[in-house]
Amino acid sequence: MPSSLFSQSIAARLDMKRVRVLVLGPFLALGLVLIVLWALVGWFALVYPRSLVQDLQDDLESVAQNAALETEVLLRETEGNLRTIDLLMLTRKPEAQDRDATVSLLADTMRDSARGMTDVMLANTDGRLWRIPSVTGEPYLTLGPDSFLTALRRPGGPGIVIGAPLRLREGAHLVLPMATRLSARAGEFDTVVAFLDLDGLLKLYRPRIMRTGMAIFLERKDGVAMARWPEIAGLLGRNLKDLRGGRVLPPDAPASGRFLVAESPVDGLDRIVAYRSLQDYPLRLFVSFERDRILAGYLKQRRVVLGFSMLVSAIAIGLMAWFTRVQARARLREAERQATSDASPMGLFRCDLSGRTVDANETYLRLLEVDRASLAWGWLERLPEAERETVRAQWAALAATGESVDRVRRLTRRDGGEMLVALRMRPMRIDGHIVAHAGTVADISAELAVERERERSQAVMSALAQSVAVMMLAVDSDERVLFCNKAFEQRFDIAHRSWVGRGAQELLGDRYAAVRPLILRAFAGEASVIEMREDDMRDEASRPMPLDVNADGRGDARYIELSYAPLLSDAGTIIGAYGVARDVTEVKQEQMRLLKASNTDPLTELLNRAGFSAYVDAALRRASDRGELVALLYMDLDRFKPVNDEYGHPVGDALLKAVAGRLRHALRPQDLVARLGGDEFAVFLHHVAKPEDARVVADKLVHALAMPFRIGALELRIGASVGFCVQWAREVRIDALVMQADEQLYRAKRAGRGQASGSLCAGRPQGQPG
Numbered sequence: 001m002p003s004s005l006f007s008q009s010i011a012a013r014l015d016m017k018r019v020r021v022l023v024l025g026p027f028l029a030l031g032l033v034l035i036v037l038w039a040l041v042g043w044f045a046l047v048y049p050r051s052l053v054q055d056l057q058d059d060l061e062s063v064a065q066n067a068a069l070e071t072e073v074l075l076r077e078t079e080g081n082l083r084t085i086d087l088l089m090l091t092r093k094p095e096a097q098d099r100d101a102t103v104s105l106l107a108d109t110m111r112d113s114a115r116g117m118t119d120v121m122l123a124n125t126d127g128r129l130w131r132i133p134s135v136t137g138e139p140y141l142t143l144g145p146d147s148f149l150t151a152l153r154r155p156g157g158p159g160i161v162i163g164a165p166l167r168l169r170e171g172a173h174l175v176l177p178m179a180t181r182l183s184a185r186a187g188e189f190d191t192v193v194a195f196l197d198l199d200g201l202l203k204l205y206r207p208r209i210m211r212t213g214m215a216i217f218l219e220r221k222d223g224v225a226m227a228r229w230p231e232i233a234g235l236l237g238r239n240l241k242d243l244r245g246g247r248v249l250p251p252d253a254p255a256s257g258r259f260l261v262a263e264s265p266v267d268g269l270d271r272i273v274a275y276r277s278l279q280d281y282p283l284r285l286f287v288s289f290e291r292d293r294i295l296a297g298y299l300k301q302r303r304v305v306l307g308f309s310m311l312v313s314a315i316a317i318g319l320m321a322w323f324t325r326v327q328a329r330a331r332l333r334e335a336e337r338q339a340t341s342d343a344s345p346m347g348l349f350r351c352d353l354s355g356r357t358v359d360a361n362e363t364y365l366r367l368l369e370v371d372r373a374s375l376a377w378g379w380l381e382r383l384p385e386a387e388r389e390t391v392r393a394q395w396a397a398l399a400a401t402g403e404s405v406d407r408v409r410r411l412t413r414r415d416g417g418e419m420l421v422a423l424r425m426r427p428m429r430i431d432g433h434i435v436a437h438a439g440t441v442a443d444i445s446a447e448l449a450v451e452r453e454r455e456r457s458q459a460v461m462s463a464l465a466q467s468v469a470v471m472m473l474a475v476d477s478d479e480r481v482l483f484c485n486k487a488f489e490q491r492f493d494i495a496h497r498s499w500v501g502r503g504a505q506e507l508l509g510d511r512y513a514a515v516r517p518l519i520l521r522a523f524a525g526e527a528s529v530i531e532m533r534e535d536d537m538r539d540e541a542s543r544p545m546p547l548d549v550n551a552d553g554r555g556d557a558r559y560i561e562l563s564y565a566p567l568l569s570d571a572g573t574i575i576g577a578y579g580v581a582r583d584v585t586e587v588k589q590e591q592m593r594l595l596k597a598s599n600t601d602p603l604t605e606l607l608n609r610a611g612f613s614a615y616v617d618a619a620l621r622r623a624s625d626r627g628e629l630v631a632l633l634y635m636d637l638d639r640f641k642p643v644n645d646e647y648g649h650p651v652g653d654a655l656l657k658a659v660a661g662r663l664r665h666a667l668r669p670q671d672l673v674a675r676l677g678g679d680e681f682a683v684f685l686h687h688v689a690k691p692e693d694a695r696v697v698a699d700k701l702v703h704a705l706a707m708p709f710r711i712g713a714l715e716l717r718i719g720a721s722v723g724f725c726v727q728w729a730r731e732v733r734i735d736a737l738v739m740q741a742d743e744q745l746y747r748a749k750r751a752g753r754g755q756a757s758g759s760l761c762a763g764r765p766q767g768q769p770g
């Protein structure tokens, strides 16, 4: 496997590991918390109660031991007292022992001073007991022959016996009898009995009861209840075996121990018990505690702990669900970021504060021909080897200072080709601290080539625009000047490039009004071309070039052709307008000269038939628009043919010229005069004030031509017949006018020549203003 692929797979594995840690980390942490929590809960639910019981049993055991010791001490003291009496009695006479003064003194002393001992008596074999001293001589108490004392008399029986609790008198405290055989019979007495005050014994126990629910119970090994605190009425003296569920430890049971009682026969409660056997007496001391009472506190705690644990678990599960959702969203965002980053036409990268690239998209890798394993400084391989270390040091310094980078670098491809790369980098800040850098890399080789090409073509275009004679102007959609060429600058006397940012109106001055409609049409997407006399551009509004009958195409008038078109962006949207203004005076003059030639009679330089027809058409339209009266006069020279015949055509031609001159002289400059052919002439009058004016003009012409003509040395007389008609321009067509005028001419000729005949129209037509 190639080393780069190998390290790439390691990098991928490391990346996956990082992702897994990030994804699973919170779940593992929460899972761990839950495991620890429930382990603690398990310990608390299963182990802790047992240890509670054990601790309690330890306590109970210690109480039992101490209480047993104290009981034993008390019993021993009592036994000691019994032995003392026994010894004393050995020294006394056997008669009337119960009244012996010394023994009585001793007994009294013991009653008063011995701990717990309330009385001492002597017993005979049939179970009757006498106090010491016996005041009455009568037995104080009768136990009967089968009392506990019988055990003393059994051969091999115990040296000392303890009887069941009894009352010496009705209503007196319970006492515990303890007896021993006298070493020597004293009369009928063979036994001395001491009575221990049970209350005194219980007083010993009471301080041991540390809490409610605790009990101390003294039991004789055969099962007889000897003492209990707290007291239970009717219990003492009874054998446990006789109670429900009662049970007695076997004689060979260990001297001490502990156990759980499911249900105590004494009070019917479940108890935890520790016991201790007295060493020298057949007694056991039980210390117990109500199981429910010790667990009550625990159970309350357990409810709290379980509730708390379930709450924590619910929160943890909720958190996990929330984490899952957050992570799903975050992963989706990350995947989206990754995909869009990879789809970006630009290389995107991030580098740390030491300048090492730590993340990049696919475009970056492809562009710089770097593989992910060598991401950190792989791009340096695109530089000449000699430069790499220097560039690396510079880059690291830039990254350390957090400087923004905007530069273009020339890099070498793996195949040896070159590319130009635009590099931009900016610091990433968190709370004002630079934590990393992010940037873009773009291959601008192609853009640069295009840009250079564009610059070149712009230079060419600009040079062309500056060198041509036509004026060029480009404005943006606010009519601010984007460009105007040298011809424009010169014509409008603007300093070079001083037009930058100025408004078209300011630049064009009084010509703006004429140009603006074209600019607006261009903004609307329409290209338009018009020709104007330059003088007219200064008028309020541009208007088409008027038909000037007398214009001869020469003179001072300059003509401009304006063409405007929309200025389009690369995207095809209109961003302004551009226009070209061309001086077309010479072309115009030539056009007018040709037009004039085609419309002019070369001999007389009057309009010919075609020219007359064209001009009359236009003049009639204009007159119609204005609601004017118009008149058409047809004229034929009288007796012209004889001049030709007599003096030749050149004289005839000269005469025709003279006629033309006289006609022009007789008419207003704006009246149209034409030679229709031969010796026929026509005159069109527009803006006739009243119909009769036409007759006046006709008569004036007849009169003008009746005057002799001087041609060279000749004086020639001819005349003219005129037919005319007058009509409201709005109501007549040209051919009708021609017909009428021709008819009237015919009439004038027939009437003897040298006169005018005409038809005048009726009054002003309806609806026509006066």
Ligand SMILES: Nc1nc2c(ncn2[C@@H]2O[C@H](COP(=O)(O)OP(=O)(O)OP(=O)(O)O)[C@@H](O)[C@H]2O)c(=O)[nH]1
Pocket: 636, 637, 638, 639, 640, 641, 642, 644, 648, 649, 650, 651, 652, 653, 656, 677, 678, 679
């Ligand atoms: N010199 C000259 N003569 C022309 C020209 N054109 C036409 N004519 C002549 O003009 C004459 C016109 O004829 P008419 O109108 O019958 O002659 P007229 O003598 O005026 O006759 P009335 O009109 O009846 O009086 C003809 O003899 C044509 O040859 C031209 O250009 N030059």
